[in-house]
Amino acid sequence: MREQRRPREPWPVLKVDDWTPTRETLHMWAQIVGKIRMAHAPMINHWWQVPLYVSPRGLATSTIPYGTDCFDIEFDFHDHQLVIRASSGSIGKVALEPKSVAQFYVEVTDTLSELGLITDIRAEPTEVETAIPFAQDTEHSAYDGESAHLFWRQLVQADRVIHEFRAHFIGKVSPVHFFWGGMDLACTRFSGRTAPAHPGGAPNVGAWVMVEGYSHELSSCGFWPGGDGEGMFYAYAYPEPEGFADYPVGPEAAFYSKDFGQFLLPYEAVRTADDPDAALLRFLHSTYEAAAERGKWDRAALEADPTRWDHLRS
Structure with a gap:
């Protein structure tokens, strides 16, 4: 029997001040994933090869080339997992839960390596005043x-x-x-x-x-x-x-x-x-x-x- 979900307002209420710590952590996590896409995707005008896209479950990279293979990465905000899917059929997952940016960075790079998707990125954020390298960022660790x-x-x-x-x-x-x-x-x-x-x-x-x-x-x-x-x-x-x-x-x-x-x-x-x-x-x-x-x-x-x-x- 299909689960019946409660009715909900199409345009949800979410006050900026109520989720600032989570938003700041998620911002850094998204930068890590975006930089992974940027490391493999060929350059497209205006940096159109680097963004993420709204998906039925969260935010996704779309297909990322990897040699003669490919993979994608998706933030799943239903099951609260980062899901990495390789064209080999292998799948890796990282839990979205309270953890530091440093821990998330290690877990994501380790999962990529386990899937045979070796990736090097410039491991520090952009477009923020204080750019803490991902591997050192224990300041941002909230996730609601x-x-x-x-x-x-x-x-x-x-x-x-x-x-x-x-x-x-x-x-x-x-x-x-x-x-x-x-x-x-x-x-x-x-x-x-x-x-x-x-x-x-x-x-x-x-x-x-x-x-x-x-x-x-x-x-x-x-x-x-x-x-x-x-x-x-x-x-x-x-x-x-x-x-x-x-x-x-x-x-x-x-x-x-x-x-x-x-x-x-x-x-x-x-x-x-x-x-x-x-x-x-x-x-x-x-x-x-x-x-x-x-x-x-x-x-x-x-x-x-x-x-x-x-x-x-x-």
Whole structure:
């Protein structure tokens, strides 16, 4: 007999302050897994070979090449395990439970070795002010499984709606993917024009890394589980065109932050809206329009109605 689960709110409540220790530990664990993917995957523009992706159970790498074989890694936030699956058929698991980053790093690298997946990474974090090498990090050791599960459910909703938004663009556009450096889910559209060299400035990240990421004019959006309240949806343009910050965007709770240089929309404002999907889509479309209109993008060539063939589908 199939287990009956309790009804639950599609957009879960998860206050940033209630899971900060777990979030900071999970951030470091995700960096370890992301760097393993980066060690084997061939370079793709804007570092698209390095992120993780929302999966039905958590966050996953997708297929990682390994010689003539392959493997993948998934954070399973249902059973609270890190699962490593090799094309040989072998499977390795590391428990997601309270433990230090140092212990997690050892367990993951040992499990990879047992599966014959020898991997060397630059074993220290990026995009954080204090970069403690993974093997020495005993400071971050919290893991609350319920919080991790709620965070994944936040990502499921954000990923679903951002994919719907992505479908309206036929120009160059990134996947909807989870960047473990900043710990945010993101999707980026491109005008087709090159951009000025990015000046850098992210902590513990070489300027050349940012130059690659921002090599072309873009409009980016996503979800970040930080800041105040329950996290933030964001949208920005690079380079920011004149008048971008003054463009009228929605919904009402959205605003331009001079400190962050981007539009922000509190997750809570979306979660409590009469129609959360519509509220978030309004934010995504209007902030993109701010970039495209103020930046004089060729919108006719870059956009299309994703329902354009629906009348012919059986």
